[in-house]
Amino acid sequence: MVSSEPSQGAVQRVAIVGAGLAGVTCAQALRAEGYAGEITLIGDEAREAYDRPCLSKEYLLGEIEWPRPLMAPGWAQVASVQELRQVRVTTLNATQRTLRLSDGHELHADAVVLATGARARQLCIPGSNLPGVCFLRTWDDAEKLRARMHLGCKVTLIGGGLIGAEVATAAQALGCSVTLLEAGSELLERGLGPEVGAFCRQALESRGVDVRLRAAVEQIEGETDVRLVRCHDGHAIAADLVVVCVGAEPASDLALAAGLDCAGGIRVDARGRTSVSGIYAAGDVACWPVAGGGQRCLESYINTQQQALTVARTILNQNAAPAEQTPRSWTAIAGHDIRVAGDMSLTGHTIFRGQLGSGACLAWRVNGHRLLGVIAVDALSEFSFAARLVERGELDPARLHELTDTTMPLKRLLTRA
Amino acid sequence: MNHEIDTMNGFEKVCELNELTPGEAMKANTSVGPITLYHLDDGCFATQDQCSHGQWSLADGILEDGLIECPLHGGKFCVRTGAVKAFPPTIPLKTFPVHVHAGQVWVKLDGQQ
Numbered sequence: 033m034v035s036s037e038p039s040q041g042a043v044q045r046v047a048i049v050g051a052g053l054a055g056v057t058c059a060q061a062l063r064a065e066g067y068a069g070e071i072t073l074i075g076d077e078a079r080e081a082y083d084r085p086c087l088s089k090e091y092l093l094g095e096i097e098w099p100r101p102l103m104a105p106g107w108a109q110v111a112s113v114q115e116l117r118q119v120r121v122t123t124l125n126a127t128q129r130t131l132r133l134s135d136g137h138e139l140h141a142d143a144v145v146l147a148t149g150a151r152a153r154q155l156c157i158p159g160s161n162l163p164g165v166c167f168l169r170t171w172d173d174a175e176k177l178r179a180r181m182h183l184g185c186k187v188t189l190i191g192g193g194l195i196g197a198e199v200a201t202a203a204q205a206l207g208c209s210v211t212l213l214e215a216g217s218e219l220l221e222r223g224l225g226p227e228v229g230a231f232c233r234q235a236l237e238s239r240g241v242d243v244r245l246r247a248a249v250e251q252i253e254g255e256t257d258v259r260l261v262r263c264h265d266g267h268a269i270a271a272d273l274v275v276v277c278v279g280a281e282p283a284s285d286l287a288l289a290a291g292l293d294c295a296g297g298i299r300v301d302a303r304g305r306t307s308v309s310g311i312y313a314a315g316d317v318a319c320w321p322v323a324g325g326g327q328r329c330l331e332s333y334i335n336t337q338q339q340a341l342t343v344a345r346t347i348l349n350q351n352a353a354p355a356e357q358t359p360r361s362w363t364a365i366a367g368h369d370i371r372v373a374g375d376m377s378l379t380g381h382t383i384f385r386g387q388l389g390s391g392a393c394l395a396w397r398v399n400g401h402r403l404l405g406v407i408a409v410d411a412l413s414e415f416s417f418a419a420r421l422v423e424r425g426e427l428d429p430a431r432l433h434e435l436t437d438t439t440m441p442l443k444r445l446l447t448r449a
Numbered sequence: 450m451n452h453e454i455d456t457m458n459g460f461e462k463v464c465e466l467n468e469l470t471p472g473e474a475m476k477a478n479t480s481v482g483p484i485t486l487y488h489l490d491d492g493c494f495a496t497q498d499q500c501s502h503g504q505w506s507l508a509d510g511i512l513e514d515g516l517i518e519c520p521l522h523g524g525k526f527c528v529r530t531g532a533v534k535a536f537p538p539t540i541p542l543k544t545f546p547v548h549v550h551a552g553q554v555w556v557k558l559d560g561q562q
Binding site for chain 2: 053057083085100101102103104333334337360362371412413415416417420443447
């Protein structure tokens with residue numbers, strides 16, 4: 033692993049595969065850190081890099097005409113970044129760090145950053161290829177959904193995770209008749225825990241969304257287009273549009289074929305280094321060490337940026353600070369602003385600051401001396417401080433009551449610690 | 450609110466220095482609306498109050514290493530220059546010259562620094 037390590041200062045050519053948030057941030061960070069060598073940014077989409085989180089929210093609702101671009105026009109030229117659009121990397125020779133491109137060119141680099149992202153997980157059931165079965169991952173996907181979600185349209189969502197709940201919110205607001213099918217016993221349970229999951233379900237239901245738990249989908253039926261979704265228990269739900277929201281999977285094919293260590297994403301250390309020297313990964317494709325232990329793909333906007341920055345620094349200095357990640361994300365479901373830091377699914381118990389359903393509320397995940405996670409429901413002004421407390425992770429059990437005491441400003445807890 | 454304005458050079462008194470906790474951000478009202486003030490080791494700085502991306506007060510964010518992080522989506526700005534340091538914002542913040550004199554914080558609100 034050490035034999036072909038490019039020595040510090042020797043990096044003159046960086047190739048970044050994937051021009052989404054991770055790729056663009058990495059290119060930008062390399063320049064911000066003073067790197068003056070070549071940067072080639074290779075992306076398979078025709079469009080300039082755009083902001084993705086709005087696709088399932090403002091864009092779907094028609095509140096914005098197009099997703100915001102990540103960068104000002106012409107930034108690549110200003111930053112001397114060679115942008116290749118609509119180009120795929122077909123093969124990567126990891127030890128030589130040579131990339132073969134779909135346009136026939138070949139590229140050699142001293143450092144390769146894999147920022148290939150994730151794709152929507154497919155559903156392998158009969159009827160999943162019917163035209164009215166959609167996903168939501170890209171701008172094109174969102175455009176297609178927006179065109180179909182007209183007043184009175186019967187929309188059936190398969191999967192009650194974040195995307196499912198966000199799309200349900202938007203579809204309901206657009207006047208669609210919405211059914212949300214979740215295989216588990218509660219919506220959003222994995223990410224938000226059972227209490228906040230139940231709260232979100234009730235909020236969706238009060239808006240008229242038909243939520244069905246423990247609903248195992250057996251097949252999608254229709255002749256030329258989707259007509260209904262049939263569950264294991266025989267129930268049939270009429271549908272003009274089916275949105276499959278069963279999660280994402282890392283786009284790690286290139287890395288796998290190149291022989292990199294992959295298991296649920298490209299495995300990296302806390303500096304973003306893969307199993308092969310000179311090859312790095314960041315963003316949704318990277319299975320990155322998490323502060324609470326273990327490693328996984330985080331699929332989070334804020335963590336993606338932190339990872340891309342860490343990779344840029346590591347490329348320039350192999351001893352740059354490692355950055356274990358505290359997961360951070362936000363969502364908007366049925367009119368509620370929800371933000372998460374840390375991991376609510378870790379072993380422990382949940383304590384509340386405020387009450388769900390009556391104004392600002394924080395749900396803390398605690399275990400002995402460890403503060404594992406927090407969810408802020410309609411508590412935006414407290415979230416930054418709550419998230420920072422979770423990042424610190426240390427908890428004095430004698431002061432546990434302060435977390436739930438709404439008269440004790442979190443800002444004070446943070447500055448005192 | 451009564452704002453003292455020094456008409457000689459356009460600076461306006463916005464608060465007392467002891468109202469600003471070192472290392473923290475604070476929202477302050479001015480004759481032209483709210484701004485956010487930052488008390489750093491090397492002095493006080495001022496920017497527009499709202500993030501240039503979402504609609505939220507940056508005074509609710511965390512101030513660290515001279516960067517303010519917006520609580521909405523984690524966007525970061527340099528409070529000295531207003532420059533964007535982390536997405537999703539792409540537009541820099543307006544910054545305002547700050548002058549501390551005799552324990553009072555004065556800000557020039559008409560011009561970008």
